[in-house]
Amino acid sequence: MKAGVITLYDTQFKSARQLIHTLCEVAGKGGNLLLNVSPMGNGQIQSEQLDLLQFVEAWMSVHAQSIVGTQPGLEPWQFYGPSTRRGNRFYLFLLMKPYESVTVRGVPIKRIQAVSKVAGGESLQYSTRCAIVDSMLSPDPRRGVNDSSA
Secondary structure, three states: OOOOOOOOOOOOOOOHHHHHHHHHHHHHOOOOOOOOOOEOOOOOEOHHHHHHHHHHHHHHHHHHHHOOOOEEOOOOOOOOOOEEEEOOEEEEOOOOOOOOOOOOOOOOHHHOOOOEOOOOOOEOOOOOOOOHHHHHHOOOOOOOOOOOOO
16 A cells, blocks of 8 residues: 655646536536545635636536536537537537537438527527438438437
8 A cells, every 4th residue: 555645735736628628528428527625624725726616617607508407419420529418409519729610410400490609699600511312311310319309
């Protein structure tokens, strides 16, 4: 058995960005994220940890609907990144950088009503397309997306 040493001020914290990315990835797989907050001997929480928790709190105040009470979203072949789902609404997390365009595959395109940002609700431009054969054979292609409202 190896003995460890706990220092009074541990400064090896994840960044706020890493915490949000991890939260999105865990929610996208149907999980829950448990953060370990370690109070000091006097019962107070280190200011660095409080800062991180406040950042997560601020992010969640805007984006909670895309995390809390959701199910896993699209399959990895449909969208390259984490996603969640609430009913017939999908939430896609664009974690790394701004994108000019995003591709989503295998969704029932005739049911898409809108695309918008969660933060602020700003409408985003989108276009749809499918193979000619798919449009002729199936007026509502589903390809792997389970529709709980049908």
